[in-house]
Amino acid sequence: MFEKLQIFRMAHAMAQHAGARQSVLARNMANADTPGYAARDVAPFAETYRNDAGFAPRTTRPGHMSESAGGHAVEIRDASRGQTDPNGNSVSLETEMLKAVDTKRQHDRALAIYKSSLTVLRAATGRR
Template identity: 35%
Template structure:
């Protein structure tokens, strides 16, 4: 049975969410560090836009391709809220982003569970 691309997409989003969660955790940890610039990860949509879509090899000798799953951590755009110490971390914003990541993880997991359940019912039939 061939892997379904939905599982691959869910895996890539899960990896992206893990990188984003690490960036947010680093921002929160450095909230009082003078001169620290808050970081975030580029939107997942941009990661998908960079992905190369190609045919997969079904036999040896067939041409195949790979997708680009690198996630770029970049400085977060400051909304004018820069502390006197030149720190750009706003804890409220970071906590809201952490909540978004949690909800996205939960949605990702629920979709994978539902799709896995449908696949298992199709295989049993």
């Protein structure tokens, strides 16, 4: 009965998504001065979770599936939405830092959902 609780799967998927997005954002910040580098991002969690296709493949070794982050689809953002540097770089450190804070909040939210669900499950089984 309790083997496949959807709330735990969703919290796990949300935490995985936050980790993958944080990795992509860190790569963007590291390449902020690289000429011609296009900023990348991971598809939003709601879209990825709804399709359930973003969690299927896994990276098995460094360099394997280099355009993905832990199995999540990485997309190149359109440079016309933001400004680009004269060298063709589309990374804005301020924007990336704000996205990193949002991603940390997403990860914290996933942990809170997991802990709260575990507390409810313990109460339902009579354990405290």
